[in-house]
Amino acid sequence: MITTKGLTKVYRSRGRDxxxxxxxxLHVRQGEVFGVVGTSGAGKSTLIRCVNxxxxxxxxxxxxxxxxxxxxxxxEQRAGRELREARRRIGMVFQHFNLLSSRTVQxxxxxxxxxxxxxxxxxxxxxxxxxxxxxxxxxxRSYPSQLSGGQKQRVGIARALAGDPKVLLSDExxxxxxxxxxxxxxxxxxxxxxxxGLTVLLITHEMDVIKSVxxxxxxxxxxxxxxTGQLTDLLADGRSQIARDLFPLGDFGTGREDRTVLEITxxxxxxxQPFVSQLARTYQIDINILGAAAETIAGRLVGxxxxxxxxxxxxNVVPIGYLRQQGLQVDVLDLSNGAAA
Ligand SMILES: Nc1ncnc2c1ncn2[C@@H]1O[C@H](COP(=O)(O)OP(=O)(O)OP(=O)(O)O)[C@@H](O)[C@H]1O
Numbered sequence: 001m002i003t004t005k006g007l008t009k010v011y012r013s014r015g016r017d018x019x020x021x022x023x024x025x026l027h028v029r030q031g032e033v034f035g036v037v038g039t040s041g042a043g044k045s046t047l048i049r050c051v052n053x054x055x056x057x058x059x060x061x062x063x064x065x066x067x068x069x070x071x072x073x074x075x076e077q078r079a080g081r082e083l084r085e086a087r088r089r090i091g092m093v094f095q096h097f098n099l100l101s102s103r104t105v106q107x108x109x110x111x112x113x114x115x116x117x118x119x120x121x122x123x124x125x126x127x128x129x130x131x132x133x134x135x136x137x138x139x140x141r142s143y144p145s146q147l148s149g150g151q152k153q154r155v156g157i158a159r160a161l162a163g164d165p166k167v168l169l170s171d172e173x174x175x176x177x178x179x180x181x182x183x184x185x186x187x188x189x190x191x192x193x194x195x196x197g198l199t200v201l202l203i204t205h206e207m208d209v210i211k212s213v214x215x216x217x218x219x220x221x222x223x224x225x226x227x228t229g230q231l232t233d234l235l236a237d238g239r240s241q242i243a244r245d246l247f248p249l250g251d252f253g254t255g256r257e258d259r260t261v262l263e264i265t266x267x268x269x270x271x272x273q274p275f276v277s278q279l280a281r282t283y284q285i286d287i288n289i290l291g292a293a294a295e296t297i298a299g300r301l302v303g304x305x306x307x308x309x310x311x312x313x314x315x316n317v318v319p320i321g322y323l324r325q326q327g328l329q330v331d332v333l334d335l336s337n338g339a340a341a
Contacts, residue, residue, distance in 0.1 A: 001199040002051060002169060004027035007060035008238055009046050009223075020046040021057065022223035028216070033193050033200040033203040033209040037242070041336040047220070048169050051201065052090045053083060063091060065166050088116065091160030095172040097152040099144040105131065105155050106140040111114035112131045112162040130158040134188060152182035156189065161196075168192070171200035176210060186213045207245050215298050217242055235265055236329045247304040249291035261290070264305045276307065283331045285309055306333075315316050 009021040035043050035268040049055040051062055054068050060079055064086065073080035074212045079087065099108050111129040118126070131137050134154040154175060162170055170189065174182040190213050192198050204210065210231070212216050215325070218228035219242050227241055234240040243265070264275075280287050287307050294303035309316050313332055320336045323330045 001030040001032075001065060002034075003061075003063045004047075004051065005061045005063075007050055007062065008058050009043075009045070010048055010053060010058045013210065014177050021050065022046065024060070024220075024223075024225050026218060026225060026228065028199060029200055029304050031193070031197050031211050032215040033190065034218045034247075035214035036201070036203045036220055037210055037217060039205060039208065042220040043223040044205075044220055045171060046223075048171050048201065049250075052087055052169060053079070066147070069075050073318065089161040091157075091163065091168040093153070093156050093160050093168065093170040093173045095175050097149075097156045098145070099152060099155055099159075101144050103139065103143075105136065105142050105144070105147070106284065108155055109162060111159045112159060116163070117291075126162065127158070130161055131155075133161070133192070134158045141190050147234035148181070148183055149177050153177065153185050157185075157192070161192070166197075166199060168198050168200045170200060172204060175203065175204070175206070183211070183212065189213060191327075200210065201332055210242070211246055211295055219221075219245075232300060232302075234241060235267065235297065235302050235304075239331075243304070246295070247293045247299065249293065249304060249306045253254065256283055258310070258312060260309045260311060260313050261333040262307050262316075262320065262323075263311065263331045263333055264307065264323060265302070265331075266327075267300055267302045267329075275323060275328060276305075278326075279319055279322060282322065283317065285311075 003137070004026045007021050007024040011018045011034045025046060036047060038044050046055060049084065050057045051064070053062065057070065061068055063069065067086050069083065069086055072083040072086060074083050084146055098286065100111070103111070106127050107132055110123045110132055111125040113126055125190045128137070128140065130142055134157050136151060136154050136158065139147065140153060144155070174185050177185060186209065189200055193200050202209070214231060217234070218225045221228070233244070235241060276287055276289065287309060290306040290308055292305040294301065309319065320330055320332065
């Protein structure tokens with residue numbers, strides 16, 4: 001649904017070049033919620049602004065719903081007709097809501113419909129439908145200043161849906177909200193994704209957002225996508241940085257050479273098995289549990305556990321094979337750098 005190829009954006013700032021995006025290839029499948037995560041300055045905002053061509057990339061292509069936006073003329077306010085039409089199919093939600101304070105909630109939602117020239121009656125009907133969809137039917141006549149942060153963001157979402165977009169871009173939509181409001185706004189995004197078949201590309205600096213709402217994710221660092229995939233696949237990959245960030249397990253164990261540290265990932269029904277005690281009993285070994293966490297990710301129960309076994313990797317080939325036979329993902333940690341061997 002959204003594909004970028006070789007997407008590069010270089011800003012010229014105080015006489016020097018800042019590479020905000022460096023050859024980014026991204027693929028967001030139709031109907032999924034895709035999260036881009038990364039620390040400040042990683043290039044996330046630039047990416048989302050290039051995807052709807054609010055910024056024109058220095059190089060590379062952006063294709064949304066089969067239309068190559070980068071091949072269409074203009075950018076920002078000077079967009080050509082074809083680009084404006086393609087953009088109408090891309091809704092955008094902002095961190096600070098960007099509502100007009102002098103207009104009521106209803107009038108804010110009507111704004112994009114006014115711009116496309118819809119008549120008053122149809123605008124009202126459509127705005128009322130959208131406010132109902134986001135649970136704010138009773139606030140139509142209120143002004144933004146009379147709303148909570150979560151309600152303002154719901155108005156922002158209703159406005160973003162006015163052009164019946166197939167794609168919703170969300171730029172840190174929950175960063176200004178408290179944890180409980182964040183959860184309810186993310187739940188709304190998920191519901192809209194499912195009810196309307198909306199593809200959602202969101203950027204965030206919070207791993208919790210990825211955990212609670214995303215099907216797939218990409219990790220950005222220094223303008224590059226350093227890792228991307230479906231969460232269920234990433235979680236099954238012991239080398240995945242995203243999986244480690246979703247499950248910060250802390251302790252790496254004693255670091256002694258005569259010990260083996262394993263990271264065990266389980267999904268679906270596997271957690272129901274008491275595999276640690278079975279392993280201890282079967283092989284008569286003492287198992288030291290260093291850390292464990294279980295979460296529902298992409299609607300699926302996923303857990304990760306770090307354990308330490310006595311003996312070297314070679315000594316533990318058989319117990320490791322036993323765990324793998326139980327359908328568990330097992331990675332042996334290389335303690336010299338904390339990565340899976
Ligand atoms: N208009 C601009 N002119 C010059 N440099 C810019 C401009 N916009 C962004 N940058 C630079 O590009 C890099 C990426 O910025 P970007 O805002 O995309 O990162 P981000 O991951 O969204 O960060 P944050 O989470 O802090 O918003 C940074 O080094 C930033 O300073």
